[in-house]
Amino acid sequence: MINRFNNIDSKEWLPYQKSWFKFTTDEDLFRKSIRFFMKFDSEEMDRNFFFWGNPEQDKIAKNCALEEAAHFFSGDKLNNASQLQFALLDVRGMMEQVVDEQSWQKLKAQILNLAAQLKEKLYHRRFLSIIIPNLQTEDHYFPLAWDLAKTLSATLSLKDEKIGCMEIPESTASQNHFHTDNQLFYQLFFRTDEKSGTQESTEDFGFLKHQRLPDFQHKGLFPSWFILKPKPRNRKEILHPAKFPEELVNLYLDVFTREKDLVLDPMCGTGSTVVAAIAKNRNTVGIELSEFFSKIASERCHSVYHQNPNLFEKPIDRETFFKVINKDIREIDSADIGHLDYVFTSPPYWNMLNMKGAENQAKRVRRGLQVNYSDPESELGKLDLGNMDSYEEFLDELEKIYNHLFELLKPGAVMTIVVKNIKKHGSNYPFAWDLALRLMKKMILLPESFWLQDDISIAPYGFGNTFVSNTFHQYCLSFSKPLTP
Numbered sequence: 001m002i003n004r005f006n007n008i009d010s011k012e013w014l015p016y017q018k019s020w021f022k023f024t025t026d027e028d029l030f031r032k033s034i035r036f037f038m039k040f041d042s043e044e045m046d047r048n049f050f051f052w053g054n055p056e057q058d059k060i061a062k063n064c065a066l067e068e069a070a071h072f073f074s075g076d077k078l079n080n081a082s083q084l085q086f087a088l089l090d091v092r093g094m095m096e097q098v099v100d101e102q103s104w105q106k107l108k109a110q111i112l113n114l115a116a117q118l119k120e121k122l123y124h125r126r127f128l129s130i131i132i133p134n135l136q137t138e139d140h141y142f143p144l145a146w147d148l149a150k151t152l153s154a155t156l157s158l159k160d161e162k163i164g165c166m167e168i169p170e171s172t173a174s175q176n177h178f179h180t181d182n183q184l185f186y187q188l189f190f191r192t193d194e195k196s197g198t199q200e201s202t203e204d205f206g207f208l209k210h211q212r213l214p215d216f217q218h219k220g221l222f223p224s225w226f227i228l229k230p231k232p233r234n235r236k237e238i239l240h241p242a243k244f245p246e247e248l249v250n251l252y253l254d255v256f257t258r259e260k261d262l263v264l265d266p267m268c269g270t271g272s273t274v275v276a277a278i279a280k281n282r283n284t285v286g287i288e289l290s291e292f293f294s295k296i297a298s299e300r301c302h303s304v305y306h307q308n309p310n311l312f313e314k315p316i317d318r319e320t321f322f323k324v325i326n327k328d329i330r331e332i333d334s335a336d337i338g339h340l341d342y343v344f345t346s347p348p349y350w351n352m353l354n355m356k357g358a359e360n361q362a363k364r365v366r367r368g369l370q371v372n373y374s375d376p377e378s379e380l381g382k383l384d385l386g387n388m389d390s391y392e393e394f395l396d397e398l399e400k401i402y403n404h405l406f407e408l409l410k411p412g413a414v415m416t417i418v419v420k421n422i423k424k425h426g427s428n429y430p431f432a433w434d435l436a437l438r439l440m441k442k443m444i445l446l447p448e449s450f451w452l453q454d455d456i457s458i459a460p461y462g463f464g465n466t467f468v469s470n471t472f473h474q475y476c477l478s479f480s481k482p483l484t485p
């Protein structure tokens with residue numbers, strides 16, 4: 001097969017497609033990016049590469065480029081390059097200047113201005129990549145990477161993202177706070193192509209007027225990325241197309257809840273949240289639209305309960321201790337469940353399960369397993385959020401549902417939502433960011449964590465033609481209800 005995109009073979013190509021990586025050195029990061037995004041023996045394109053970073057990184061990037069036989073341009077030398085195959089902007093070193101909204105707007109304007117010039121210089125369908133973290137200050141959290149990505153996607157096609165993960169340094173691991181900052185950054189990928197827009201984004205995310213982060217000092221350290229080794233799913237659990245592991249729920253229950261707290265999962269599927277909560281002696285309610293899945297959830301709950309007879313203090317009122325309710329979540333008020341200490345949940349990822357031909361779907365069909373939550377044509381299917389065709393209407397509906405749950409949360413309590421960004425028919429729908437930016441109007445966004453998957457084989461999407469990652473990272477977005485309205 002002819003490789004029209006770069007000069008690397010499949011052994012190098014496939015690992016690069018994993019949507020997260022462990023960061024080692026700047027040199028490794030720059031070199032891998034240059035080797036992936038440049039074709040050195042092209043007859044149609046000059047081997048021109050542009051880099052923007054701090055002076056130290058500039059030197060490293062220059063060395064990598066020269067060793068890989070690329071022509072290097074940086075800073076104010078952009079005008080010297082006729083056209084570019086690849087541009088890399090590394091903003092990490094500039095984050096120290098960002099302390100408030102004003103300083104961010106200044107840096108953002110600089111990046112947008114440079115990106116506009118780069119757009120004119122890049123060959124058609126070639127990439128601009130930006131390395132940028134979100135920002136945690138002492139008492140605020142600003143999702144600057146998402147802000148930049150959303151703004152820039154009005155003029156360039158936002159194609160992909162990778163998460164750069166750093167080992168947790170010993171010094172911070174011993175400290176006692178909710179989140180150790182600087183453990184991860186984003187590598188964003190934009191492309192000049194037929195879908196690149198021409199409009200300046202006028203959207204105002206308004207999140208820099210964000211509320212102070214709550215004090216989680218007492219909660220202990222929480223990692224910003226983690227890899228789980230969950231136990232294999234049993235015969236019943238595998239019937240659900242998108243179950244998350246109890247090991248994931250446990251991490252969060254330990255941080256955000258205490259014994260006897262009331263934990264809700266409003267779309268509980270096979271009941272993973274509820275099962276994990278029972279085993280930790282929490283009161284818990286799961287709501288699920290599908291009768292089929294809610295029965296599985298209920299059976300699993302009873303089984304955990306009976307396996308752990310010594311878990312609970314007497315007297316036990318089992319009915320209030322755990323409940324799985326087969327209902328549309330929009331009917332939650334009729335269930336009268338009381339005030340919540342914590343919500344842990346994962347919604348349908350829009351209508352992705354109805355996308356025929358997706359790798360995962362094909363495998364499930366071959367095994368005779370259900371591929372979606374309900375038949376979109378059935379009465380039940382019309383209430384299933386996973387069958388909504390319009391992305392905007394789906395987001396509107398979820399926003400309404402979660403805002404209603406916020407009303408039921410106790411002040412200071414937290415809601416954690418597991419989601420991911422979605423690629424569909426060559427377009428990118430940053431579901432995690434869109435949802436977070438909407439919910440931030442009422443709730444305080446806590447630093448995100450990533451559940452990284454390391455046990456799935458990599459599919460060669462785009463091989464020889466373009467970059468398409470395999471999305472192996474799930475966002476765990478946590479929001480805290482302000483203590484005072």
Ligand SMILES: C[S@@+](CC[C@H](N)C(=O)[O-])C[C@H]1O[C@@H](n2cnc3c(N)ncnc32)[C@H](O)[C@@H]1O
Nearest residue numbers: 243244267268269270272289328329373384385
């Ligand atoms: C991502 S799955 C949850 C999986 C679950 N966390 C588990 O581990 O099994 C989303 C669930 O939302 C349910 N759902 C969709 N629309 C709903 C609605 N309107 N009300 C309640 N549940 C709904 C689906 O049936 C599906 O089981």
